[in-house]
Amino acid sequence: MKILVTGGAGFIGSAVIRHIIKNTSDSVVNVDVLTYAGNLESLTEVDSNERYSFEQVDICNRAELDRVFSEYKPDAIMHLAAESHVDRSIDGPAAFIETNIVGTYTLLEATRFYWNTLEEDKKQAFRFHHISTDEVYGDLEGTDDLFTETTSYEPSSPYSASKASSDHLVRAWLRTYGLPTIVTNCSNNYGPYHFPEKLIPLMILNAVAGKPLPVYGDGMQIRDWLFVEDHARALYKVVTEGVVGETYNIGGHNEKANIEVVKTICALLEELVPVAKNEAFLSRHPELDSGSSKTYADLITYVTDRPGHDVRYAIDASKIERELGWVPEETFESGIRKTVEWYLNNKEWWSRVLDGSYAGERLGVKK
Structure with missing residues (x-):
């Protein structure tokens, strides 16, 4: 197959591309406009592979999408391009409306035009796989309820509302x-190459640097955590084996309160990089030289809660297990350890994100 992946330089998109190139014989066309969260350095493992191509294209640009379809003639679309940070959507919702709604509409129309030119056998085999979020469902009041594929939509933020809109467009097409x-x-996904504004990488990098660990409200908001490489496997299984018209919920079976996640990270860092041996931490906290003790968990700082913050998300992923045979391979304990170790061992990647130098890769980039 030749699969066109939108948003392939992002966190989940890059994991999908790495999985396809490293574990299948399929080809990938990565279509990404390279906003702040798009990072081609997340694809260095595969970017020299002859089965990988890159096009710096905005999904809102119909003419460029038509060119890409005509040139590459994909067999499937995996649509991951999206603005995805809730806090940013609260501060500036316009970009979320433009990319997540208008961009999805434009992509759907370009795809439809291309799909109608295909011969009947290719038309029947073609798939448009739209990757969305559990945030479209709103939150769960009870402690035992789970989101299923038929749960009503009740988005709470501009981000989740824009993703809900894109879901409706896809089903309407x-x-x-x-x-x-x-x-x-x-x-919620986590793992290597996660942009540092998100909870888990932010906590890891702030802790290592001895900076405060900001936790919204009381930190008791519950999320189901999914290791990104497990998600990539699931997405490939859906695009190759999923049934047209179906929805599949993908979860990690790992419900954790945010504060529990933060404390787990702190404990792992105490094991892997003890405060007493962390020069960056010690330079920020010179009082330790006088014999006082401090741990990573002491950096936890409770801050004013986010507006409209959902309390609990939890996915019922039994359908994808039952119908497609997918289950996550990582527990939260194994996945979070791999994640912390990756950030400790890949300072060059996240340092270039934090100082902005990775953005230079956008200039004059070619496929």
Whole structure:
């Protein structure tokens, strides 16, 4: 297959591309406009592979999308391009409306035009796989309830509302035009190459540097955590084996309160990089030289809660297990250890993100 992946320089998109190139014989066309969260350095493992191509294209640019479809003639679309940070959506929702709603519409129309030119056998085999989030469902009040594929949508933030809108568009293009679409909704991802604004990498990097660890409200918001490489496996299984018109929820079976996640990271860092041997931490906290003791957990700082903050998300992923045979390989304990170790061993990657130098790769980039 030749798979066109939108947003392939992002966190989940890059994991999908690495998985496809390293574990299958398929080809990938990465379409990414390279906003702040797009980082080609997340693809250095595969970017020299002859089965990988890159196009710096905005999914809102119909003419460029038509060119890409005409040139590469993909067999499937995996649509991951999206603005995805809730706090940014609260501060500036316009970009989320433009990319997540208008961009998805533009991509759907470009895909439909291309799909209608295909011969019947290729038309039947074609798939448009839209990757979404569990945040479209809102939050859960009880401690035992789970999001299923039929849970009503009740988005709480501009981000989740824009993703809910894109989900509806995708399903409408199937119902109205017959475009063979599939939707997946996933829980919170974590793992290597995660942009440092998100909770887990922010906590790791702030702790290592001896900076405060900001936790919203009381930190008791519950999320289901999914290791990104498990998610990549699930997405590939859906695009190759999923049934047109179906929705599949993808979760990690790992419900954790945010404060529990932060304390787990602190404990792992105490084991892997003890405060007493962490020069960056010690330079920020000179009082330790006088014999006082301090741990990473002492950096936890409770801050004013986010507006409209959902309390609990939890995914029922039994359908994808039952129908497609996918289950996560990582527990939270194994996945978070791999994640912390990756950040400790890949300072060059995250340092270039933090100082902005990675953005220079955007200039004059070619496929």
